[in-house]
Amino acid sequence: MDLSVSFAGLTLKNPLLTASGTFGYGLEFVDYGDLRELGGIVVKGTSLTPRQGNPMPRVAETPAGMLNAIGLQNPGVETFLTDYLPRLPWRETAVIVNIYACDAAEFGELAGILAVEEGVAALEVNISCPNVKAGGIAFGQDPLMAAQVTEAVKKRAGNKPVIVKLSPNVTDIAALARACEVAGADALSLINTVSGMAVDVRRRKPRLANVIGGLSGPAIKPVALRCLHQARGAVKIPLIGMGGIASAEDVLEFILVGAHAVQIGTANFLRPDMSFRIARELPGACACFCVDSWESFRGSLIVEKG
Amino acid sequence: MDLSVSFAGLTLKNPLLTASGTFGYGLEFVDYGDLRELGGIVVKGTSLTPRQGNPMPRVAETPAGMLNAIGLQNPGVETFLTDYLPRLPWRETAVIVNIYACDAAEFGELAGILAVEEGVAALEVNISCPNVKAGGIAFGQDPLMAAQVTEAVKKRAGNKPVIVKLSPNVTDIAALARACEVAGADALSLINTVSGMAVDVRRRKPRLANVIGGLSGPAIKPVALRCLHQARGAVKIPLIGMGGIASAEDVLEFILVGAHAVQIGTANFLRPDMSFRIARELPGACACFCVDSWESFRGSLIVEKG
């Protein structure tokens, strides 16, 4: 079957992307597979200026998952454009830039810089920065703020598709999804990490220096599928699903619920060739589960009750 | 060390309770241990009238966790009081009744019935019923509604402690916790299950007839600890922690973060003597981790940054 997908102005050779922050700039993985086997790469969250991130420890293992509080360490957008992007096979594999800022104006500025870069296929907007003015609640937790950021990016992004990445840490993810759709998002990515915490009884300390971090990995797959299902019921724009994907069957679960594409995150840490393996296993899994085309399979979940 | 705890008018011989819905009425477990070894039992969610619950399938396994959508099947409060309560060793082990209703008046009525029962040590108020008038959002997701229910129960509960059980499926759990404290709750339990979903690619169907269910088990322990930590920072009333506890060390993690007591839920399904085992292992774990008294240990987490 034809594995390619087109949506929101993107054409991918298969629906597999790697999740931001879990695949570096792709270059860390070239010893383990050919980046051109992937539909695309979403690079580490990139900000206007370099960031050193949070103090250590930044990661902790949890049952079937992990917590991270990296704090968006990154060399800034200029270094990304000069040192990393030119080394990526962006003509053959979509390079999507995950952007991060703490106010709408800065988001717009970042979008403006990336809008003119031929190698950038799309922007993914990470709205999990806590808004200090709004009492620490993140942009991604308030429909109004999420819409403002979406608009600001959309205005400056030129013809680059704008994908807004939603947080699961909200009472009503459908409301967030609708707000971003109305504000002009071309697609939504979901989910970012689930807010969590771990402690060390012996040292009587949190396991992350930042105390609270983001939970990811197979443990959160049920949360991710639920959010995707709720967003699918709320908006018409294409959705990119992620959260705990660790096999080709998991990929099909997200497409069944309605995703156009998926992202592989924490599973890349189980083995560095994981994304490449899943790409190779996907055709076989489609055959095994009688999937003939993405169009007929996508969103074909039989739901008797809402 | 003395394992007993007193809070909110309850005195427990140890801080271990079993979580509602995971330990039936306790009677299902008498072949596997002595109920009097436990600090207390929280019985299955009980409503004014009998409920048949949701259609099957109602449970599904997920990585390090499970989903359930039992739908509060229970024989109703009268049958509980006549057929179950008299068979429980309530003089030696606290019997806490988890109550469930879909409006504040019905909650009050239930509380009134239980208020006069000598064998009932406390009420735990399950506010996860979706409120149809408020667009399906549950009582437990809206601070105002949660406060109304708390007040209604408190008014009719006589001298029984009222424990309100919070849902993690909210943007701001601190706000919920504060609303319940102000409305008169004697203690809070947290967390109830995390909203989730699982699908079967072969049959193209959700794994639960109800589509969406509640995620529990070790997978959610980081979410539970984070919610507990946030609630601890927001209110002064005692907290009962739960979510993924499966060992004596896990118990200590929750007390370290600030819980007065804990509940063991899904872990009871790993082996039916789990709660009894944890009760027996707790003194050794306290010694191993240099815990001298609950007073000095509780909430002693060293947090350098909020």
Place this chain on the structure above:
Amino acid sequence: MMLRPRAFALEPLWARPFSIYALTPKTISFFIQVAGRGTAVLAGLEPGAPLTVWGPLGNAFAVEPEVRTLILAGGVGIAPFAAYAKSHPEPSRLSLVFGCRPPVAAYPYKEIAGIAAAEHFRERGPGDIETFIALLGERIRAFRDGLILACGPQPFLLTVKRLAREHGARLQISLENRMACGVGACLGCVTKAKVAGDSPEQAFANVQVCTKGPVFWADQIHLEGEEPWT
């Protein structure tokens, strides 16, 4: 170097339910078909590997020594009948009809065939299923004054129940609902069953298969996939 044993898997959370296959004063045996991750882990255990075991739970098939008894087993549904046949006081009154897709040698069929009248049917291709259903119908008719016991996959049970009703035969069915707690506490394994009386109008209640079953009189339960009771 980074090392990751494959045993670092996200193993199943729950225990898995099985029927007792054989019991001696010192040993207990199970006959387990690999169906997924849990049974694969069980099958891969080294001798001596520690297990948590609890049970037996619930009830068992009726033993009516005076009554001609027909056993209907589909696939691994044959597992509980080896012990049943061996402990039955009048095995001469027992008959087995066994249906399967893999070769019959994969199952403990011979053991029962050594004690009781037995026949087997192997489904090899499309169309075979009709022949098997016809065979089941004939045998059920022949035992309509006796006792019929059935265990097997859901479609098999649906067929057997329909045929038994058509022929007015007494039928017991063993259900294999997915189980979490295995002690009657979680209400995850329930089936719709009549709680008392047997008038068709009476409402069904959800009862635990793990402790109130797994064996039910077929006319007392509503199977998944069955048309509503009329």
Place this chain on the structure above:
Amino acid sequence: MMLRPRAFALEPLWARPFSIYALTPKTISFFIQVAGRGTAVLAGLEPGAPLTVWGPLGNAFAVEPEVRTLILAGGVGIAPFAAYAKSHPEPSRLSLVFGCRPPVAAYPYKEIAGIAAAEHFRERGPGDIETFIALLGERIRAFRDGLILACGPQPFLLTVKRLAREHGARLQISLENRMACGVGACLGCVTKAKVAGDSPEQAFANVQVCTKGPVFWADQIHLEGEEPWT
């Protein structure tokens, strides 16, 4: 009956990092101390059990054949030095000081002692630590014109670094930060290091221990627990 193998555990998610202990054209060996769940699973594997392995990652200790080299190892920190000593072109210039709590026979100490000058110190009770620190100080002073290499627990590294600074010795340290991806992608294992130049005023940046380390010149990094650079 409900069955639950203990192997149904919630096993660790990540791979675990180890140094190469020995390498032949056909085999690779690791020396692994059980420290927790992951190493316990590794230790319990049957011969032939499949593993996912990747690496080697990052750099290694400097080899300066002409220079007298002092190896300081604490506990399982001795693991990387067996291969180091064996492949060193001038083992006569090597000296090892090894400290441990369990009996020294539990470690690959003799292997190195067969090649290089070696002494060991076993910490048995309170007070011993001061004696060991004094010994370390003496040896570091004796090698202040040579090269010093250290691997071991964090407090050991802090002490060694302080002593090396006091005596003006050149010191390389191997860090054992917790690792998730093991390929430089997740930024979970970083340490504060000077990226270029070495003036004390220069800011530290967070660099990946898995790919830019694990070995660093001690004066280029800021250890956890160390007073801020002055």
